[in-house]
Amino acid sequence: MTVSVANLIRRGASRRLVSAAQNTRSYSTPTAKPITIVEVGPRDGLQNEKGVIPASVKADLINRLARAGMWHIEAGSFVSPKWVPQMAGTAEVISMIDPQPNTQYSVLVPNSKGLADLVAISPSPISEIAIFTAATDAFALANTNTTVAASLERLAPVAAAARAQGLRVRGYVSVVITCPYSGKVDPARVRHVTQELINMGCYEVSLGDTVGTGTPATISTMLEEVGKSVPPEKLAGHYHDTFGMGVANIFASLKHGIRTFDASVGGLGGCPYSPGATGNVATEDVLYALRGSSYEVAHADLDEVAKVGWWISDVLARQNTSRVGKALWARKEREEEERRRKGEQGEVKVKL
Secondary structure, three states, X not given: OOOOHHHHHHHHHHHHOOOOOOOHHHOOOOOOEEOEEEEOHHHHHOOOOOXXXXXXXXXXXXXXXXXXXXXXXXXXXXXXXXXXXXXXXXHHHHHXXXXXXXXXXXXXXXXXXXXXXXXXXXXXXXXXXXXXXXOOHHHHHHHHOOOHHHHHHHHHHHHHHHHHOOOEEEEEEEOOOEEOOOEEOOHHHHXXXXXXXXXXXXXXXXXXXXXXXXXXXXXXXXXXXXXXXXXXXXXXXXXXXXXXXXXXXXXXXXXOOOOEEEEEHHHOOOOOOOOOOOOEOEHHHHHHHOOOOOEEOOXXXXXXXXXXXXXXXXXXXXXXXXXXXXXXXXXXXHHHHHHHHHHHHHXXXXXX
């Protein structure tokens, strides 16, 4: 991989990044309610990147995130490399994971073959699989070449077999607000598909605003409808940040009892079947937004997560889209510049 001088400079800055405000874990209130963040950067974040990402880089990303206190990490996907080239080599990535205490690792599994490929890896730190479908036939056909009904029929035996292997099963529903092919999505449709995934054994279903058009109002309307059949403790929010509404949508979801959210370090991601969609809401932005609130992710270290965001952005030669990550870096750069100037002034005085 060719690295430019500018990238090397940025890498040096990312390694020097430290907290602009000390002890990031002290900002919760004594009665803060626990929030779970599922870090999807290594899978949902990387799947839309251009070029080939070595397995060693993917594994390094996962290991850095775990050491930064991310306790739920989606490590990869067993989809066909023909359709999602960046997910090739997931088995190799899994073999390179350095399992951390308390960290749960999961992978996306589209079908029985994918599950068989996972089960063949032994030993493995993977304790959970994710299965996925959509709220519209148009998106399901583009993404998996089948209708929603057919995808649910195909996934049922996968879920059953995974549970028989002792694996937990999580579900995804894509395009819960807007479909890039058929437009506005009926919340009743989202409720039906979510209930089907719960019925087949998913302990939780993550509701994906794949296009990122959701607002607190539309997210609330959707959650109210889904909540008629599925309790909030079995739901999660997966909000892309295309229009900058990711954090706002999370806070709207908290009012509906949702306590689990997917996020992507550095704002990595996009969707190959949703043109124009950006990555998930940045993990750093979510962690910062929860500071001082009645909610917390107690084990996650914002400073360390921000370092990971800058590191992977530099490796990929891409822009870090985390607003918080950029603000922390800019503040640190100002502090270093101020120290440099003071040092130069001191040298002049000594010479005089």
